[in-house]
Amino acid sequence: MTHAVIIGGGVAGPAAAMALQQAGIEATVHEAYPTGADDVGAFLNLMANGIDALAAIGADQLVIDHSLPAERVEFLAGSGRPLGAVPITGTARTLTRAALYRLLHDEATPRGITIHHGKRLIGLSHSGDTHVTARFADNTDTQTDLLIGADGVHSTTRGLIDPAAPAPRYLDMITVCGYTHHSPETTPVGTYRMAYGRRAFAGYTTDPDGTTWWFVTIPSRERSRTELAATTSQQWKRHLLELLARDHTPLASIVAACDSTIIGTGAYDIPHLPTWHHHHAIVLGDAAHAASPSAGHGASLALEDAVILAQCLRDLPAIPEALATFEHLRRSRAEQLVATSAKMTGRAIPGPLTRRVRDALLPLLLRGGPRNTSAWLTSHHIDWHIPVTDTTSSATTTE
Numbered sequence: 001m002t003h004a005v006i007i008g009g010g011v012a013g014p015a016a017a018m019a020l021q022q023a024g025i026e027a028t029v030h031e032a033y034p035t036g037a038d039d040v041g042a043f044l045n046l047m048a049n050g051i052d053a054l055a056a057i058g059a060d061q062l063v064i065d066h067s068l069p070a071e072r073v074e075f076l077a078g079s080g081r082p083l084g085a086v087p088i089t090g091t092a093r094t095l096t097r098a099a100l101y102r103l104l105h106d107e108a109t110p111r112g113i114t115i116h117h118g119k120r121l122i123g124l125s126h127s128g129d130t131h132v133t134a135r136f137a138d139n140t141d142t143q144t145d146l147l148i149g150a151d152g153v154h155s156t157t158r159g160l161i162d163p164a165a166p167a168p169r170y171l172d173m174i175t176v177c178g179y180t181h182h183s184p185e186t187t188p189v190g191t192y193r194m195a196y197g198r199r200a201f202a203g204y205t206t207d208p209d210g211t212t213w214w215f216v217t218i219p220s221r222e223r224s225r226t227e228l229a230a231t232t233s234q235q236w237k238r239h240l241l242e243l244l245a246r247d248h249t250p251l252a253s254i255v256a257a258c259d260s261t262i263i264g265t266g267a268y269d270i271p272h273l274p275t276w277h278h279h280h281a282i283v284l285g286d287a288a289h290a291a292s293p294s295a296g297h298g299a300s301l302a303l304e305d306a307v308i309l310a311q312c313l314r315d316l317p318a319i320p321e322a323l324a325t326f327e328h329l330r331r332s333r334a335e336q337l338v339a340t341s342a343k344m345t346g347r348a349i350p351g352p353l354t355r356r357v358r359d360a361l362l363p364l365l366l367r368g369g370p371r372n373t374s375a376w377l378t379s380h381h382i383d384w385h386i387p388v389t390d391t392t393s394s395a396t397t398t399e
């Protein structure tokens with residue numbers, strides 16, 4: 001039986017392990033942190049295509065049962081004026097990143113998948129043409145038939161596969177998230193309210209307990225992860241309140257009332273990674289094609305990757321051929337998402353003139369009825385049973 005070592009116990013890692021098991025391949029997950037959920041403050045949306053990928057491995061219901069619906073987005077100008085609203089197509093769900101990690105672990109473990117914690121990959125070597133050895137920071141190593149790097153935007157695997165791999169591109173923005181339990185402003189459950197402020201782009205939604213989940217995206221120089229982690233909730237709050245002060249949206253009062261830990265994460269993307277795989281090692285998810293958070297699709301694409309890689313390994317006779325076919329099936333979709341998301345990031349906090357034009361045009365565009373510009377993303381469907389035959393045929397259908 002083929003054995004795979006997966007690096008990273010975030011979104012793509014446990015999902016890939018479950019998909020591989022379904023394809024008859026045994027996989028173990030190696031996660032650097034003592035738990036998979038270090039980034040507890042952030043929340044994310046899983047779109048219909050992400051839920052569809054989870055359904056292909058029978059893991060959708062657990063996530064649906066432990067998340068909030070995401071059904072509609074309302075837009076506000078910085079003046080507080082409503083600009084319009086659009087529905088979110090298909091089954092989309094909101095949950096914290098920590099909850100998603102935990103749910104995927106809770107689903108994978110009873111299926112007999114081992115997730116080793118405290119295992120930080122630091123090296124890899126190929127033995128002959130058929131084996132890979134992964135080396136970990138705790139001085140252990142393990143030999144396997146295939147190594148899968150699902151280790152996120154700051155991936156170590158990526159640089160070990162190709163030392164010339166480009167570094168992630170910093171997008172001059174930080175997303176700051178928090179939870180306000182006794183919020184002065186709420187939304188109906190399932191509704192997001194997004195506000196184009198003068199100096200920040202922000203949004204919030206309210207869960208059935210009345211807690212408002214919010215984010216504020218702010219322009220910023222690049223800060224190291226250590227510096228971000230060292231910034232206290234009070235410091236974030238002061239800074240955000242300064243940036244939101246001139247707006248007439250509910251965000252300032254929600255942030256002011258925030259009683260949870262506030263965390264900030266730098267926005268990065270990887271528009272084009274020339275080498276996704278080498279011999280018996282490959283990267284997927286954010287490690288291969290991180291997108292800025294603006295389109296809210298990185299996790300959904302990481303889940304699609306996990307399932308489609310397993311289909312390729314199930315159906316193609318040799319690992320190198322399966323990896324090449326996977327890249328062929330995934331690269332253009334992933335790079336299109338990264339480009340779309342980067343454009344949205346650029347539009348989030350424009351100058352005064354563009355802001356006026358946008359605030360004038362957006363209501364007209366939305367009044368013409370919702371244009372489902374993200375249909376190419378959300379309508380992606382994976383049929384687990386359709387075989388992958390060669391590098392030019394697709395195991396997926398896009399409606």
Ligand SMILES: Cc1cc2nc3c(=O)[nH]c(=O)nc-3n(C[C@H](O)[C@H](O)[C@H](O)COP(=O)(O)OP(=O)(O)OC[C@H]3O[C@@H](n4cnc5c(N)ncnc54)[C@H](O)[C@@H]3O)c2cc1C
Pocket residue numbers: 007008009010011012013030031032033036042043044045046047097119120121122150151152153154155156157175265266284285286287291293295296297298299300301302
């Ligand atoms: C603020 C913010 C908001 C976002 N909002 C959304 C959203 O609404 N919708 C959406 O779809 N996406 C969103 N995203 C993106 C989404 O979080 C990612 O696309 C998704 O988590 C990628 O999954 P992954 O498994 O590839 O990587 P990750 O989830 O980052 O998992 C990588 C794992 O690898 C581990 N690791 C790293 N290095 C090593 C190593 N050397 N050895 C072992 N393990 C290692 C990490 O600890 C981590 O557990 C958002 C991102 C941010 C920053």
